[in-house]
Amino acid sequence: MEIRINAQKSIGGFTLSADFTVTGDQVGIFGESGSGKSTLVGLLAGLHQPDRGEIFLDGECLFSSRKGIMVPPEKRRIAIVFQQPCLFPHLSVKSNLLYGFRRAAPEHRTIDFAALVSVLKLDTLLERGVNNLSGGEKQRVALGRAVLANPRLLLMDEPLSALDDTLKFQIIPYLKSVSEQFRIPYLFISHSLVEMRLMVEKVLVVAGGRMVEQTTSDQLARSRMGQSQVGYINLLELEAIRRMEGLFVYQWGDTELLVSAGNNQPTALFELSSRDIILFKKHPEAISARNLLDCIVANTFPAGNKIGVELSCGNRRLVAEVVVQAADDLCIVAGSQIFAAIKASSFRRLG
């Protein structure tokens, strides 16, 4: 997918000035509230007409003020999934899904209904009405309906913000696998750094109605670490091994970790803040933290008044942070050995 845009739109006292080209099948748009993300979505989908400029999707002109082109929304083959799923309340799950399929031109009705229903785990819900579905189920139906229209671009405008954390992290794998299996590129809009890192690699950063940066989601999280209340969030996909003394033992690469917030699933996603990792220059004799990892400093980076420390722990990476003075005291330089202590209770389970 390639989006090329050079367009302006003023709404009330706000002006969006979008001027960028982006390529990739899973792209994020990140920005604070009011920065212009939804306005940009509206321009791409054809819900707002720019005051002037041009918009191209995969080389096709969707809008040009100079040439007098404005392709209407229904002809763009761009689908949107919003924060609040807008389903038809009088139709069943199946009829809601098929609405997307029937809207597609016959030559684009290529998404296999049964396969999609299976990926989204909607099999047992097909005959139900949509009114008493859970928030996550409704969002899966909205996603399925959008995908069945076989769009050439799926715009996801904060599709997770209305869901609680548990549902949010359950639905993320669906969003990704649907896009990958049915080859539908997406633009994912959010102001959550963690969602960005789980959903996309490439990110456009929007601020004050302008695209200010094109970066990776991980780089973005590192660059914001100094201003963040919670530090850098390490995301760890762990494999359950066994239970031990009330704790859960997980495999992380070639390292075993003791975690208190485990569950009975074979794999689980955890977050760990860079602030919850204590570094030691030498092996401590005895500590209360249940995890002590023997690491190598891979590199360091500035993070406000702190230093970010990327650790190589066997075949995995972790980001810790220390104040500048501590970095000097610990002689933290790339290549040096360091021990990282992590309490079992510092891991927070996401899904």
Ligand SMILES: Nc1ncnc2c1ncn2[C@@H]1O[C@H](COP(=O)(O)OP(=O)(O)OP(=O)(O)O)[C@@H](O)[C@H]1O
């Ligand atoms: N119809 C309108 N009339 C006046 N101002 C508007 C209108 N629509 C949007 N705006 C303003 O334009 C700015 C950008 O809005 P937009 O919805 O694009 O931001 P956003 O980045 O998507 O925010 P959020 O993350 O809160 O959804 C905001 O200041 C908003 O108040």
